[in-house]
Amino acid sequence: MEMVNRPYAAxxxxxxxxxxxxxxxxxxxxxxCEIDGFRxxxxxxxxxxxxxxxxxxxxxxxLGLAGYRPFLHSFGVFLYRRPYDQLMASxxxxxxxxxxxxxxxxxxxxxxxxxxxxxxxxxxRTIPNMTVLESGDATEVESIVAAADSVDGPVYCRVLRGSxxxxxxxxxxxxxxxxxxxxxxxxxxxxxxxxxxAIRARGALDAAxxxxxxxxxxxxxxxxxxxxxxxxxxVRHGVVTLENHLVTGxxxxxxAEALAEAGLGRRLIxxxxxxxxxHGGSRPYLMKYYGMDALTLVRAIERLTGEESGIxxxxxxAVRLDAVxxxxxxxxx
Amino acid sequence: xxxxxxxxxxxxxxxxxxxxxxxxxxGGYLSQACSAAEQLAFLYNEALNLGPSxxxxxxxxxxxxxxxENRDYRTGAxxxxxxxxxxxxxxxxPAHYALVAYACLIETGRMAAxxxxxxxxxxxSVEMIGAEHSPGMEVHNGTLGIGLSTGAxxxxxxxxxxxxxxxxxxxxxxxxxxxxxxxxxxxxxxxxIDNLWALMDVNRQQCDGAMDSVMEVGDIATKFRDxxxxxxxxxxxxxxxxxxxxxxxxxxxxxxxxxxxxxTQGMDFLMRRFxxxxxxxxxxxxxxxxxxxxxxxxxxxxxxxxxxx
Numbered sequence: 256m257e258m259v260n261r262p263y264a265a266x267x268x269x270x271x272x273x274x275x276x277x278x279x280x281x282x283x284x285x286x287x288c289e290i291d292g293f294r295x296x297x298x299x300x301x302x303x304x305x306x307x308x309x310x311x312x313x314x315x316x317x318l319g320l321a322g323y324r325p326f327l328h329s330f331g332v333f334l335y336r337r338p339y340d341q342l343m344a345s346x347x348x349x350x351x352x353x354x355x356x357x358x359x360x361x362x363x364x365x366x367x368x369x370x371x372x373x374x375x376x377x378x379x380r381t382i383p384n385m386t387v388l389e390s391g392d393a394t395e396v397e398s399i400v401a402a403a404d405s406v407d408g409p410v411y412c413r414v415l416r417g418s419x420x421x422x423x424x425x426x427x428x429x430x431x432x433x434x435x436x437x438x439x440x441x442x443x444x445x446x447x448x449x450x451x452x453a454i455r456a457r458g459a460l461d462a463a464x465x466x467x468x469x470x471x472x473x474x475x476x477x478x479x480x481x482x483x484x485x486x487x488x489x490v491r492h493g494v495v496t497l498e499n500h501l502v503t504g505x506x507x508x509x510x511a512e513a514l515a516e517a518g519l520g521r522r523l524i525x526x527x528x529x530x531x532x533x534h535g536g537s538r539p540y541l542m543k544y545y546g547m548d549a550l551t552l553v554r555a556i557e558r559l560t561g562e563e564s565g566i567x568x569x570x571x572x573a574v575r576l577d578a579v580x581x582x583x584x585x586x587x588x
Numbered sequence: 589x590x591x592x593x594x595x596x597x598x599x600x601x602x603x604x605x606x607x608x609x610x611x612x613x614x615g616g617y618l619s620q621a622c623s624a625a626e627q628l629a630f631l632y633n634e635a636l637n638l639g640p641s642x643x644x645x646x647x648x649x650x651x652x653x654x655x656x657e658n659r660d661y662r663t664g665a666x667x668x669x670x671x672x673x674x675x676x677x678x679x680x681x682p683a684h685y686a687l688v689a690y691a692c693l694i695e696t697g698r699m700a701a702x703x704x705x706x707x708x709x710x711x712x713s714v715e716m717i718g719a720e721h722s723p724g725m726e727v728h729n730g731t732l733g734i735g736l737s738t739g740a741x742x743x744x745x746x747x748x749x750x751x752x753x754x755x756x757x758x759x760x761x762x763x764x765x766x767x768x769x770x771x772x773x774x775x776x777x778x779x780x781i782d783n784l785w786a787l788m789d790v791n792r793q794q795c796d797g798a799m800d801s802v803m804e805v806g807d808i809a810t811k812f813r814d815x816x817x818x819x820x821x822x823x824x825x826x827x828x829x830x831x832x833x834x835x836x837x838x839x840x841x842x843x844x845x846x847x848x849x850x851x852t853q854g855m856d857f858l859m860r861r862f863x864x865x866x867x868x869x870x871x872x873x874x875x876x877x878x879x880x881x882x883x884x885x886x887x888x889x890x891x892x893x894x895x896x897x
Contacts, residue, residue: 318742
């Protein structure tokens with residue numbers, strides 16, 4: 256599997272240079288959000304707003320009034336927890352074209368509670384006028400920049416940084432989920448970093464004779480409930496959601512709401528943080544500790560099918576991860 | 589657009605309208621009219637370069653909140669004139685001054701007197717706490733402390749586009765208790781945003797009473813200077829002083845004019861309520877009648893005709 260180094264940095268620079276009304280705003284996390292190179296090469300398009308997020312959000316609302324499309328860079332958690340009031344009044348209500356680029360979503364940071372955006376999706380998706388996107392691989396990180404900037408209103412994006420695997424070879428399209436496999440036993444819904452975990456689990460489950468239908472979401476609002484219901488109705492045993500987030504308010508809740516509103520009775524297991532904060536640690540450790548990894552997913556699927564698959568850590572470790580090519584039929588992956 | 593009336597006359601008109609409205613509606617934001625009448629009259633009648641209103645004299649009813657579906661949505665900023673490169677923009681940061689600001693729109697010929705009759709009525713855009721669809725408003729400032737940041741962002745953007753129009757933020761001193769105000773000043777200074785100025789009504793009052801009893805804020809002029817602003821201090825009821833303060837050079841920095849005001853100016857009778865002045869209510873009909881007589885006399889008008897209870 257190809258690993259891409261700092262895909263955001265190059266993608267943002269290319270987009271901003273081509274769009275003079277895009278401004279790059281930072282709140283003292285410039286290199287942490289991979290825009291240090293942009294700052295150095297395009298200082299006239301870069302604004303340092305310091306460690307003062309409340310002002311940054313309202314200031315961005317003012318820039319929006321002047322016709323600019325500011326990209327705000329910080330860790331996701333700093334873009335909504337402290338400046339929530341400003342997010343509502345200065346950005347979301349008036350539908351300013353402000354692009355909130357939230358780095359280090361969920362447990363992708365070792366920074367512990369203060370740095371981990373574990374309820375950002377539940378907060379953002381309840382805000383009227385807001386669009387919510389999440390990138391799951393290097394291709395989606397690259398394409399989330401232009402996609403976000405095409406939205407007529409505010410957007411919150413979960414962005415992956417550093418070395419990011421390339422899973423997909425087609426860009427993120429707003430509102431279009433990826434159908435990664437079309438199995439008949441269980442529906443698995445993932446987004447962000449949990450998609451890679453589910454692909455790993457699927458490899459082992461295929462070998463064990465469990466047929467998984469796997470959806471990857473990159474647009475969390477607007478949420479395509481009808482398609483979720485369609486897919487859920489075509490599997491035998493039920494649905495598992497796996498998210499780098501609290502299960503309340505996030506993808507688990509979205510799927511539950513979709514099934515309930517459609518009157519579709521399917522068992523649903525929601526994996527992710529279970530009404531709990533996380534602590535600081537490495538990403539693999541945290542994903543295992545809090546039950547967001549491939550093995551946790553396998554065990555959940557076993558609960559739905561009622562059969563033990565015999566899959567263990569070693570079997571998952573042996574799965575080869577390949578990129579998802581659009582030319583290849585999803586079933587064959 | 590210059591009004592043919594004097595700014596003093598407009599300030600008196602604001603006080604009279606707000607007083608009449610408060611009497612008829614059994615209470616209101618009277619002290620804000622006392623402290624800010626000259627300031628708002630000064631802004632609209634002299635200090636700001638505003639074009640003629642682009643909105644109907646009688647405000648349209650509430651037209652829905654902004655949404656992807658609400659294509660006809662517009663703010664109330666058109667009452668301050670067109671959005672073009674040369675005209676100034678004004679934010680009323682303490683949206684609780686809305687009644688006073690509406691009165692000022694009427695006095696300066698930008699809104700019909702009927703507009704005030706719609707104040708705080710269901711389905712009206714003339715809301716009690718100014719919303720961005722309310723006459724003269726461009727953004728929601730009901731959550732105090734966000735106005736200056738918004739103004740700074742717009743000013744930065746306007747400067748970047750080469751527009752000559754400036755951005756003015758009318759502020760209240762209670763906002764200095766919010767941390768965001770200081771974030772805004774330091775950011776405006778850091779980015780040399782000097783097409784931005786603020787006029788702050790320093791009346792030393794807030795919702796719970798006198799500011800010193802709620803939260804002491806110290807010497808705000810020194811604090812603003814330390815955060816990078818140019819500061820001028822004046823008597824808020826002295827128009828010549830306001831005129832002079834407005835011309836204070838502030839290259840590379842925002843200007844903040846601290847207008848020290850009396851929350852009972854022009855309505856001394858209100859001192860009986862001190863320090864509970866934020867929103868004046870009447871406990872009894874007698875109290876209301878007494879205030880009606882006394883303040884009408886101070887403002888040189890007959891007492892307001894009150895409907896029978």
